[in-house]
Amino acid sequence: MLQIRNLTKIYEGGVKALDDVSFDVPDGQFLAVIGLSGSGKSTLLRCINRLIEPTEGQILWNGEDITAASQEEMRRIRRKIGMVFQHFNLVHRSKVITNVLAGRLGYVNPAWSLMNRFPKEDLAKAFKQMERVGIADKAYQRADELSGGQQQRVGIARALMQDPELILADEPVASLDPVLAHSIMKHLEDINKQDGVSVLCSLHFLDIVHRYADYVIALNEGKLVYEGPPKDIDDQKFKDIYGRDAERVG
Amino acid sequence: MKKSNDKKASPWKSIKIGLLALLVMVIYAYGFQITEVNLEELRSEKRQTSLKRVTRALAKPDIIEYDQTEQIINFPIYIPCQADGTLPVAPGHAASDPFLIITPGCASPGETVQVEGFDFAPNVTGPVRFVPGSDVTNIVTLGRDVAETDNTGHFILSFKLPERPSEDVQYIRASLRKNVGSPHFTQTAKDTWEKIIETVFLALLATTFGTILAIPLSFLAARNLMKPVKSPLTSIALSMIGWPLGIYVGFIIVNWVGSMSTALHTNAWLALAVAILALVLVWMGIRWALPQAEVNSPGRLIRFLRLGVILLCVVVGFFGLFQFASLVMSVGKSLTLTLGPFGFLGNFFFQSGDIILVITSSLGALVAGGAVSSFLSRMGLQATEKLPAGGVKIINLILTPIAVATILVLLGQLIEWLYQIGKPFYTLWGPMITGVVLGLALAIFCKAKDALPTGMVIYYITRSVLNGLRSVEALVMAIVFVIAVGIGPFAGVMALGLHTIVSLAKLYSEQVESIMTGPLEAIQATGANRLQTIIYGVVPQIVPPYISYTMYRWDINVRMSTIIGFVGGGGIGFLLQQNINLLNYRGASAQMLAIAVVVASMDYISSVLREKTI
Incomplete structure (x- = not known):
């Protein structure tokens, strides 16, 4: 159970990216975050694992306050929260297997990992996850030799290596074509339904939201403007979320 | 507008x-x-002739020579003519021997006489010169005339007599030289070869050591890595106390271990056994104390035990290192004697052992300093997180003055050592009081739990030191090192190495600052700590620019090493400077040629390597 309470983020320079946002994510939910570019979706996701320090408010995860956690505790919390990015954020010059194993960095002893030593179980696990997303044959290629869809699958495998209880997906399909987008979303759905991992996914296209999400929250200029199931987004709600001039397509 | x-x-x-x-x-x-732009000077006769002479000498590098046989004939002459009209007696000669005829047999200074030679070897050349004084064996001669025989061995030339009037008979000497045998390298060429090899290796060593040390420094000088590093005052104060304390304790322990090791070291086999045993023990200890992965954090007792085991491992490890170093040294020594022409390999082992010995002491002190400091700073962090603000404030009020005073007193002692002021008020009590006051002020005005930007402070200090040292030319550094370690290539290696460290660290850090942040974010999100983030997120991205900058620096070092010898830093520069000062331009030309060849080929090699690796 993830509970966001009155979360506010003001960047240096006074830009208010999040304004008093509160919502709950029950375990096992597939929650879509929608809103225009710059509405605070990315900031929200990054506040949850404190890649960005929130200015005010609380984030409670299984009853523990993430915002008050120390550095040591943060390491323990972060390793249970996988993250998938729009631009995949793989280390280009490293091999796929290294990128995937990086998901274990929160678990392994730092001293050993610095010498690129991972336990045997982790290696086996890495191959299992790569097989799951269908890139096991690419394990020893460089990450930048892969196509966009394959790179995003490496990103998902990396997140899976963390044995996550929650996955934060920051526009995971925004730089992929529609066919690839669905295949990536299917992987996320599979993780959500099979493993019971909660997924927080920011998305642009409403058809994808309708197809995959259980629940939707919408942000506009940092404020929570909609909260409810995807089917309840009618034309009026749509204009509230995306502005009066927006046109519905698809 | x-x-x-x-x-x-x-x-x-x-x-x-x-x-x-x-x-x-x-x-x-x-x-x-x-x-002082002045073309008039360039046009003057004097400059023209010397320029011509030097340029011609430079065009003929002193590389190849022949053995020569010389036919030397002296012919007497009166300058000016004797009052009674006597002419010098022409020396007798055998029928086949060469001889000279000078007409007239006497003349006034400055007049021109005709020198004619017969029966010399055909087609040879050599100087015809005036021998001052009346001593026919005088090796000092005057004039620049050159005679060249035709294929019958005959030459004729006009010779202007110098202003050297004398009562006694004087001589004109023709020394015609003939090449015999096959060409061979001159001594200059051999010396140049020896020194250019020295030069290349000087550059190699300086680049290698410089690169190795520049890499960690470059992380400290990268703004994007250092900016997020923040720690509360308690932790900073404790780590400031921890460094000198740790270094002191570490130094004592390592030296104690070292003396134990020396006492034990009797023969090579024992040393080998001890070194291997130490390695195995350390390996086992570390395997136990640092498990590869742990889901739950262990209890207090286990952690305490682990810390103890690691400490023990470090001591045993240093003991093994000392044993290993002395083993390597003794092996090297015996190899030097037995390997003959490959004795330099033995010397390499011997010197490497020595380097390990020297480094181990300082390394041990530094490791201990780092360990104690980071342990204390972690304790400070935990205290800050767990204790109430008031308690933290009180701890800060006690610790910060001690920490600042310690650092200032150490600085004061350094100044005392450098300038020998001899007044403890300025170098001991003054800094101590200032430190206490500053520390108190800091502790009072900082909020107890605020995180201070330690990273940026380290960043600015590193940057300033790098910029300061970088502005000192390697040539100037070499002067200092020549005094420290004596004239020779080692001083050059140290100077170039130091300059390489500071300039590469700066270039590297700029590369670190321009990496993509996405992967860093992703690695951080997995729960990786800072060091892991650097190894997995930063390092793979900076490998290509690092290689390319290292090549570039290698290039610069080769060029620099050719002139570092000007100040005694070894390499070919010493020879070059010597030859220029002795006006031996043909020798200097040989060295300049060697430099050009080496620099050009290094340039080529490095560009090929760069293409291959990136």
């Missing part, structure tokens, strides 16, 4: 341009004055 740009040229604008042109002219005129 925009409007005035659109306007047509106004008189005011023209005047401005005119004044600007005038100013530029004045600046350049002054420049001419300062740099």
Whole structure:
């Protein structure tokens, strides 16, 4: 159970990216975050694992306050929260297997990992996850030799290596074509339904939201403007979320 | 503003341009004055002839020579003519021997006589010179005339007598030289070869050591890595106390271990056994104390035990290192004697052992300093997180003055050592009091739990030190090192190495600052700590620019090492400078040629390597 309470983020320079946002994510939910570019979706996701320090408010995860956690505790919390990015954020010059194993960095002893030593179980696990997303044959290629869809699958495998209880997906399909987008979303759905991992996914296209999400929250200029199931987004709600001039397509 | 740009040229604008042109002219005129531009000098006869001579010498590098046989014939002459009209007696000669005829047999100083040679070897050349004084064996000669025989061995030339009037008979000497045998390298060429090899290896060592040390420094000088590093005052104060304390304790322990090791070291086999045993023990200890992965954090007792085991491992490890170093040294020593021409390999082992010995002591002290400091700073962090603000404030009030005073007193002692002031008020009590006051002020004015930007402080200090050292030319550093370690290539290696460290660290850090942040974010999100983030997120991204900068630096070092010898830093520069000072331009030319060949081929090799690796 993830509970966001009155979360506010003001960047240096006074830009208010999040304004008093509160919502709950029950375990096992597939929650879509929608809103225009710059509405605070990315900031929200990054506040949850404190890649960005929130200015005010609380984030409670299984009853523990993430915002008050120390550095040591943060390491323990972060390793249970996988993250998938729009631009995949793989280390280009490293091999796929290294990128995937990086998901274990929160678990392994730092001293050993610095010498690129991972336990045997982790290696086996890495191959299992790569097989799951269908890139096991690419394990020893460089990450930048892969196509966009394959790179995003490496990103998902990396997140899976963390044995996550929650996955934060920051526009995971925004730089992929529609066919690839669905295949990536299917992987996320599979993780959500099979493993019971909660997924927080920011998305642009409403058809994808309708197809995959259980629940939707919408942000506009940092404020929570909609909260409810995807089917309840009618034309009026749509204009509230995306502005009066927006046109519905698809 | 925009409007005035659109306007047509106004008189005011023209005047401005005119004044600007005038100013530029004045600046350049002054420049001419300062740099003494003077073509008149270039045109003068004297300069022309010396230039011609030097250029011709430079065009003939002293590389290959023949063994020569010399036919030396002296012929007597009176300058001026004797009062009684006696002419010098021509020396007798065998029928086949060469001989000279000078007509007339006497003349006034400055007059021209004709020198004719017969029966010399055909087609040879050599100088014809005046021998001052009446001693026929005098090796000092005057004049620059050169005779060249035709294929019958005959030559004829006009010889201008020098202003050397004498009562006694004087001589004109013709020394015609003939090449015999096959060509071979001159001594200069051999010396040049030896020194150019030295030069190349000087550059190699300086680049290698410089690169190795520049890499960690470059992380400290990268703004994007250092900016997020923040720690509360308690932790900073504790780590500031921890460094000197740890270094002191570490130094004592390592030296104690070292003396134990020396006492034990009797023969090579024992040393080998001990070194291997130490390695195995350390390996086992570390395997136990640092498990590869742990889901739950262990209890207090286990953690305490682990810390103890690691400490023990470190001591045993250093003991093994000392044993290993002395083993390597003794092996090297015996190899030097037995390997003959490959004795340098033995010397390499011997010196490496010595380097390990020297480094181990300081390394041990530094490791201990780092360990104690980071342990204390972690304790400070935990205290800050767990204790109430009031308690933290009190701890800060006690610790910060101690920490700042410690650092200032150490600085004061350094100043005392450098300048020998001899007044403890300035170098001991003063800094101590200032430190206590500053520390108190810091502790009072900082909020107890605020995180201070330690990273940026380290960043600015590193940057300033790098910039300061970088502005000192390697040539100047070499002067200092020549005094520290004596004249020779080692001083050059140290100077170039130091300069390589500081300039590469700066270039590297700029590369670190321009990496993509996405992967870093992703690695951080997995729960990786800072060091893991650097190894997995930063390092793979900076490998190509690091290689390319290292190659570039290698290039610079080769060029620098050719002149580092000017100040005694070894390499070919010493020979070059010596030859220039002795006006031996043919020798200097050989060295310049060698430098050109080496620099050009290094340039080629490095560009090929760069293409291959990136």
